[in-house]
Amino acid sequence: MPARIAPSLPILLLFLTLGHSYRILGLFPHPAKSHVNVFYPLMKGLALKGHDVTFVSHYKFNDNIPTLKEMQIVNPGADLVNAIDMSQLLGNRLQMYLNNVLLAYWAVNTCHDGLSTPVFQELLNSDESYDLVIMEFFNTDCYAPFAYKFKAHLIGLSSCTIMHWTNERFANIYNPSYIPITHMDYSDRMNFFERVENTALGVLHEILYNYILRFNDERIARMYFKEDFPSLTKIVHNASVFLVNTHFSLNLPKPAVPAVIDIGGIHIGNVKKVPQVGISQF
Numbered sequence: 001m002p003a004r005i006a007p008s009l010p011i012l013l014l015f016l017t018l019g020h021s022y023r024i025l026g027l028f029p030h031p032a033k034s035h036v037n038v039f040y041p042l043m044k045g046l047a048l049k050g051h052d053v054t055f056v057s058h059y060k061f062n063d064n065i066p067t068l069k070e071m072q073i074v075n076p077g078a079d080l081v082n083a084i085d086m087s088q089l090l091g092n093r094l095q096m097y098l099n100n101v102l103l104a105y106w107a108v109n110t111c112h113d114g115l116s117t118p119v120f121q122e123l124l125n126s127d128e129s130y131d132l133v134i135m136e137f138f139n140t141d142c143y144a145p146f147a148y149k150f151k152a153h154l155i156g157l158s159s160c161t162i163m164h165w166t167n168e169r170f171a172n173i174y175n176p177s178y179i180p181i182t183h184m185d186y187s188d189r190m191n192f193f194e195r196v197e198n199t200a201l202g203v204l205h206e207i208l209y210n211y212i213l214r215f216n217d218e219r220i221a222r223m224y225f226k227e228d229f230p231s232l233t234k235i236v237h238n239a240s241v242f243l244v245n246t247h248f249s250l251n252l253p254k255p256a257v258p259a260v261i262d263i264g265g266i267h268i269g270n271v272k273k274v275p276q277v278g279i280s281q282f
């Protein structure tokens with residue numbers, strides 16, 4: 001190397017690190033649009049920061065960002081838009097109990113309907129590499145082996161408050177005496193019977209997830225992934241961070257380990273000017 005260039009080499013190397021970006025794969029196969037509306041702004045933000053982002057969901061946003069590749073899971077009929085009457089999720093006690101059975105039923109559909117589509121077949125056969133896999137931690141983990149396959153760090157996202165069974169993988173504090181389960185309409189001041197119900201329901205949800213849903217997830221994932229992978233429990237327990245779309249001012253303060261971070265409001269974009277039109281036009 002000519003002696004004249006050598007002194008400037010450290011400065012040149014500095015410029016090399018300035019262009020550093022990560023390859024990020026966002027997997028959001030749950031068909032509800034309301035969930036994807038929370039995840040897309042994060043993925044878009046990462047792409048705008050210069051990261052190389054691949055966003056997989058049932059929807060297409062067409063923002064024309066060069067670093068954002070959208071892969072649409074084409075599966076007509078599988079998308080859930082305006083499919084659920086939120087007012088029915090609360091109310092009747094039996095319905096509250098049975099919500100999880102509905103989630104378990106959807107989980108099996110989400111796994112089969114997603115993994116069998118061309119988009120996921122492409123990813124299953126892909127030898128690309130990713131630094132980070134971001135996926136929803138909701139009612140299924142059958143997509144988690146992608147993090148293992150791509151040897152990537154795994155980050156969990158939730159569009160609602162933490163599903164009871166997700167606490168365990170982050171060793172997040174959960175005390176049923178004053179932390180109501182997501183499906184119930186309790187406050188943090190429960191009477192004795194409500195605490196008993198809250199505790200019993202928590203145990204039931206954990207059994208449902210860790211045995212019934214986990215059994216289905218594991219079985220379906222092993223049908224589609226060609227390579228072997230550790231148990232899904234091992235993979236999801238390896239997740240680094242969990243970003244949750246909530247805020248303590250909405251859902252009562254509760255303790256959280258440092259890996260569990262509230263990101264409520266992330267989907268709210270920049271302020272837009274109110275259109276200057278007269279009221280007579282309405």
Ligand SMILES: *[C@@H]1O[C@H](CO)[C@@H](O)[C@H](O)[C@H]1NC(C)=O
Binds near residue numbers: 148151152234238
């Ligand atoms: C855990 O994550 C690291 C990277 O964060 C990865 O190298 C390792 O293979 C993962 N292990 C499992 C069991 O997923």
